[in-house]
Amino acid sequence: MTTATEARTVSPTDERDAASGSVELQQVTKRYGDAVAVDGLSLTIQPGEFISLLGPSGCGKTTTLRMIAGFEQPDEGDIRISGRSVLGAPPYRRDVNTVFQAYALFPHMTVAENVAYGLQQRRTPKAEVRQRVSEALDLVQMRRFADRKPTQLSGGQQQRVALARALVNRPSVLLLDEPLGALDRQLREEMQLELKLLQSRLGITFVFVTHDQGEALSMSDRIAIMRDGRIEQLADADTIYARPTSAYVAAFVGQQNFFRGTAAEGGSTVESVHGLVRGIRSDRLAPIADGTSVQAAVRPEFVRIEADAAAGAPATGANRVQGTLLGVSHLGETMQYLVRLGDDQSLIARRPTPEAPDLAVGSAVSCSWSDASVQVFPSDDAAAAGGYVAPPTH
Amino acid sequence: MRSLRLPSFALAIPAWAWLVTFFVVPVGAVLYFSFGYKPGIFGTHATDVLSFDRYAEALSPTFFEVFMNTLWVGIAGTLLCLAIGLPVAYWMAVKAPANRRGLLIALVMVPYWTNFLVRTIGWQIILAPEGWMSQLLQTVGITDGPLEILYTRTAVLIGVVYNYLPLMILPLFVAFDRVGPALREASKDLGANRVGTFLRVTFPLARPGIIVGLLLVYIPLMGDYITATVLGGAQGNMVGQLVASQFQAAQNWALGSAMAVLLILVIMVSAAAIGLLLWLVSLPFRARTRVALEASA
Numbered sequence: 001m002t003t004a005t006e007a008r009t010v011s012p013t014d015e016r017d018a019a020s021g022s023v024e025l026q027q028v029t030k031r032y033g034d035a036v037a038v039d040g041l042s043l044t045i046q047p048g049e050f051i052s053l054l055g056p057s058g059c060g061k062t063t064t065l066r067m068i069a070g071f072e073q074p075d076e077g078d079i080r081i082s083g084r085s086v087l088g089a090p091p092y093r094r095d096v097n098t099v100f101q102a103y104a105l106f107p108h109m110t111v112a113e114n115v116a117y118g119l120q121q122r123r124t125p126k127a128e129v130r131q132r133v134s135e136a137l138d139l140v141q142m143r144r145f146a147d148r149k150p151t152q153l154s155g156g157q158q159q160r161v162a163l164a165r166a167l168v169n170r171p172s173v174l175l176l177d178e179p180l181g182a183l184d185r186q187l188r189e190e191m192q193l194e195l196k197l198l199q200s201r202l203g204i205t206f207v208f209v210t211h212d213q214g215e216a217l218s219m220s221d222r223i224a225i226m227r228d229g230r231i232e233q234l235a236d237a238d239t240i241y242a243r244p245t246s247a248y249v250a251a252f253v254g255q256q257n258f259f260r261g262t263a264a265e266g267g268s269t270v271e272s273v274h275g276l277v278r279g280i281r282s283d284r285l286a287p288i289a290d291g292t293s294v295q296a297a298v299r300p301e302f303v304r305i306e307a308d309a310a311a312g313a314p315a316t317g318a319n320r321v322q323g324t325l326l327g328v329s330h331l332g333e334t335m336q337y338l339v340r341l342g343d344d345q346s347l348i349a350r351r352p353t354p355e356a357p358d359l360a361v362g363s364a365v366s367c368s369w370s371d372a373s374v375q376v377f378p379s380d381d382a383a384a385a386g387g388y389v390a391p392p393t394h
Numbered sequence: 395m396r397s398l399r400l401p402s403f404a405l406a407i408p409a410w411a412w413l414v415t416f417f418v419v420p421v422g423a424v425l426y427f428s429f430g431y432k433p434g435i436f437g438t439h440a441t442d443v444l445s446f447d448r449y450a451e452a453l454s455p456t457f458f459e460v461f462m463n464t465l466w467v468g469i470a471g472t473l474l475c476l477a478i479g480l481p482v483a484y485w486m487a488v489k490a491p492a493n494r495r496g497l498l499i500a501l502v503m504v505p506y507w508t509n510f511l512v513r514t515i516g517w518q519i520i521l522a523p524e525g526w527m528s529q530l531l532q533t534v535g536i537t538d539g540p541l542e543i544l545y546t547r548t549a550v551l552i553g554v555v556y557n558y559l560p561l562m563i564l565p566l567f568v569a570f571d572r573v574g575p576a577l578r579e580a581s582k583d584l585g586a587n588r589v590g591t592f593l594r595v596t597f598p599l600a601r602p603g604i605i606v607g608l609l610l611v612y613i614p615l616m617g618d619y620i621t622a623t624v625l626g627g628a629q630g631n632m633v634g635q636l637v638a639s640q641f642q643a644a645q646n647w648a649l650g651s652a653m654a655v656l657l658i659l660v661i662m663v664s665a666a667a668i669g670l671l672l673w674l675v676s677l678p679f680r681a682r683t684r685v686a687l688e689a690s691a
Contacts, residue, residue, distance in 0.1 A: 071579055091582040092590075104580035108598050112685040117594070118584035120683060134687050146687045169584065 019083035021047030021172040021205040023068060028077035030063050030229075037063040039229035040077070047082075047172075050199050050206045052216035055226035055252070061209045064226075065175050068207060070094050082172050092121070096173040097166035101181055103158045105150035111137070111161050112146040118169040136168035137161075139198070156187045163198075173205040180215060192218050213253045217241065225249050245285065247295055247377035256297040257347050260379065263294040269318065270296040270376055274341050278318035279374030293379040302373035303349035305337050306357060308364035320368040323347065325361050339365055428651035439647035448652035457636065457653070464632045464657075465664060467547060468616040471554040475562040475611045476604070478555065483566030484596075488578075499567065502560050510557065514624045517553050518544060521625070545627025553621040561610040569603020570596065594683070609665065616661045633657045 023045040030038040038060040045051050053061040066072045067079060070091035079086050086094055097118070105114050115133045124132070137143040140160035150158055159179060166174055176195075180188045196219045199206045210216050216223045217237045225232045225240065225248075233240060233249045244250035247258070261272035267288030268281040277296040281288070288294055308322055323341040330336075335356035337349040349367055351357070359365060428448055430441035451457075486498045505513060520527050521544040528541035543549050573596050581591040597604075619634035626632065633653060640650030 069583060071582075090587070091579070092585045092587050096583075098580075098583045100576060100580060102576060104576040106577060106580070106595060110685070112687055113683065116683075116685040117581070117586070121585035121590060129685060130687055133685060137687075143687070146685075165584065 019047065021203075022080075022082055023173055023205065023207065024078075024080040025064070025068075026078045026080070028064070028067060028074045028079060030060075030067060030072060031075050036229050038067070038074070041230060042077075043224060043231060043234070045173075045205060045207060047205055048203045050196065050208065050219060050221045052208045052210055052220040052223045053226055054210055054213060054216040054223050055232075056211055059226040060229035061211075061226050062177060063229075065098075065177055065207060065209045068173070069096055069098050069175050095171055096175055097169050097171040098175040098177060099159075099162050099166050099179045101178045103150075103162040103179075103182075105158055105161055105165070107150055110147050110149060111142060111153070114150065114161060115165045115168050117165065122169075132168050136164040139167065140164045155182050156191070159183060159191065163195075167198075167202070167204075171204065173207060174199075176206060176208045178210055178212075179208075180210075181212075188215070195219060217253070223253075225252060244297075244375065247297065247379075250297045250375060250377065255300050255348060257300065257303065259296045259298075259345075261294065261296070263288045263290050263292050263376065266290065267294070267376060270294050272296070274321050274345055276318035277374055277376075278371050279376050280371055281376055288376065288378060294376055295379055297375045297377065298369050298373055300336065300348040300350040301334070302369045303347065303367050304369065305339070305349040305351065305359070305365055305367050307359055308366045319371065319374065320366065321347065322364065322366050325359055325363050325365045327361055328359065337365070339367055424651045424654050426651075427647050428655045430648045430651075432646045432648050438645050439651075448648050449656065451649055452652045452656055460631045460633055460636055461656070461660065463547065463630075464616060464634075465660065467550055467554065467622075467630075467632060468612055468661075468664075469668075471551055471558065471615050472608055472612040474551070474555045475559050476608065479559055479562035479566055479607065480604075483563045484570050486563075487567050487570035488575075488596075495571075499564070502563050505556075506560060511620055511624070514553055514557065514621050517549070517556065517625055521549050521552070544625065545629060547626070547630045549625040550622050550630040550632070553625040554615050554618055557618075557621055558611045558615055561614075562607040565603045565607040565610060566600070569600035569606075572603075573599045605669075612665060613661055617657060633660075 023043075025041055025043045028038055028041045029036065041060070041064060043064075053064060055061050063072060067074050068081070070086065070089060070093075073088065081094060081096060106117065109117070112133050115136050116129050119129045119132060133146075134143065137146055140163055142157060142160050142164060145153060145157060145161075150161065153161065159182075162179065180191050180195075183191060192215055195206075199219075208216070208219065217240070220237060222234060222236050223240050224234045227248055233245045235243075240249065240253050244253065250256050251258070259270055259272040259274060259277045261270040261277070263269070264271050264276075265278070266281065267290065268279050270277045270279075277298070279296060321339075321341055323339040323346075326338040326340050326346070328335060328337055330353075331350070333353060334350045335353055337351075337359065339347045339349060341347055347367055426441060427439045429444040429446070430439050431443065431445070431447065432438065433440040453461075486495060490498060519525055521541065522528065523540035523542060523544065525541070528537075531537045531541060532539070543552075577595050577599070578591050581595045582588075586594060617634050618632060619638055622630055622632040622635050623638075626635070634657075637650050637653045637657065640646045640653060644650075
């Protein structure tokens with residue numbers, strides 16, 4: 001073995017300044033042939049932040065992560081980690097570690113050897129390796145599996161080892177590429193909690209790539225919703241959920257009922273074939289000219305539903321529609337109603353189970369919602385076609 | 395009604411029947427003949443008196459030298475195949491564009507579409523003292539006189555490396571291909587550079603394929619007969635030729651059988667010895683990377 005000093009840069013504690021753990025992407029573009037995977041993306045991640053890159057497959061989130069890790073080099077733009085540009089630096093010279101989607105544990109090494117790998121590459125003394133590997137395995141409660149081979153572990157256990165293998169190196173930034181994707185739902189929810197706790201305890205910057213909105217909403221300080229290689233909206237979970245800036249974001253996070261039509265009343269109201277849908281248009285958003293093609297979004301949880309007879313008078317005015325109840329699904333905490341309004345428009349309403357009305361399938365129902373729950377966006381082909389976004393199949 | 399169902403080992407019966415008929419029986423016969431003797435000018439073998447005399451004969455200084463020569467060509471040829479085949483297999487499996495791999499494998503196999511003997515005779519033309527290689531080397535000024543390697547051990551070595559190289563490349567390619575890019579990326583992510591990643595991840599995981607390649611080349615190479623006959627002449631004798639000449643020219647099946655049995659033993663013992671040696675060499679490396687934690691609290 002060579003006696004040359006290891007190339008990987010490990011900043012000593014005294015050099016760790018305020019920028020340590022920050023990640024800056026400046027106008028980063030990555031192309032594969034004619035296809036643009038990441039398109040002039042800029043993003044500044046604060047030290048110690050838990051940020052999620054959320055989007056459907058092909059939106060460029062994984063490519064972005066791979067450029068931070070060093071597996072891909074951007075065609076344009078600059079990437080700075082802890083304040084220093086890492087352009088051209090290979091993965092083994094970056095102070096970041098990755099938890100891979102399929103874990104990528106070394107099958108010919110034991111759990112302990114997998115975790116020790118990064119430390120051994122840095123010529124860490126044996127006693128210190130043992131000490132830190134033990135601590136890392138304790139952290140993920142995998143100490144008693146230290147001598148197993150990865151193939152002898154369950155998916156959740158492998159995931160913990162992958163986490164320990166990355167964290168043991170004490171990176172400034174931890175990159176996670178859909179690390180929970182292969183786990184079953186219950187385990188995934190447990191790991192979400194554990195990851196978030198671990199991150200707050202260690203204070204390491206987490207960059208988390210996922211296509212699962214629930215994962216992103218539950219763990220992140222901020223979420224970057226990605227689309228076609230760009231960031232569509234960057235905000236905390238509350239803002240993303242309550243005040244999406246586009247129909248795309250509104251459709252991607254949570255569920256929405258969409259009404260297409262033309263704008264009226266200064267862009268706050270949509271004239272649809274099913275009646276007026278009136279909202280309160282925020283001043284933060286770009287103005288919409290009356291008469292242009294728009295869509296209004298209402299979340300199912302804001303829709304009240306009642307038997308049509310109870311409503312008395314026929315529906316008049318805004319934010320009230322009538323239809324036929326197509327089906328009722330029990331989702332646990334909530335009941336979900338699927339209402340048919342017309343040939344091409346359905347509506348989803350969701351009420352908390354204790355206060356859900358008992359309605360017969362096939363009966364006439366009336367649905368209504370408040371002005372405050374309506375959001376109006378310019379028409380966008382990427383938002384789901386048809387009236388509503390189909391519920392996720394569980 | 396009871397359904398007639400063959401036990402599952404029936405699937406292996408054709409292979410067993412074939413091997414027993416055409417391998418076990420002949421090898422058994424060769425082993426038996428090797429303890430016999432040549433009864434006279436016109437007989438090929440007799441087994442009414444059994445002895446180890448043919449083995450003593452086979453180990454006479456003349457024959458022993460050929461055995462050592464064979465071992466030298468076998469080991470040097472196998473190592474050369476590894477040295478040449480490993481980088482190209484790695485490049486094909488890891489670096490070459492994925493959509494070109496089929497073409498590259500086909501190119502490796504192209505020589506196999508030509509008859510083994512014809513290919514080997516082709517090397518006579520290339521290596522001849524008045525051949526184009528010789529003239530090229532003289533023109534360029536690398537050698538002063540004509541190339542004097544045809545009918546030497548060097549020519550045999552060149553020939554066997556050429557003939558057996560695909561048998562090394564293909565299993566190595568499969569082995570490297572199966573490691574996949576994910577583990578190499580994980581290794582680099584954890585701070586290992588290219589060399590470190592190869593030594594600690596790619597190579598250990600490809601080791602079974604490397605062993606297969608070594609055996610696939612070493613075993614047939616040790617018994618090679620055509621290459622040595624065409625390119626070796628008197629100086630490049632290998633045991634395969636001796637065995638053939640005892641059976642065909644000298645009509646001494648007993649001695650030929652003894653030589654054949656010795657060759658089998660030499661191949662088995664040398665392969666085992668080399669394997670043991672490699673394992674011993676790897677021990678300190680394994681000890682250095684092993685991580686044993688104290689029993690958990």
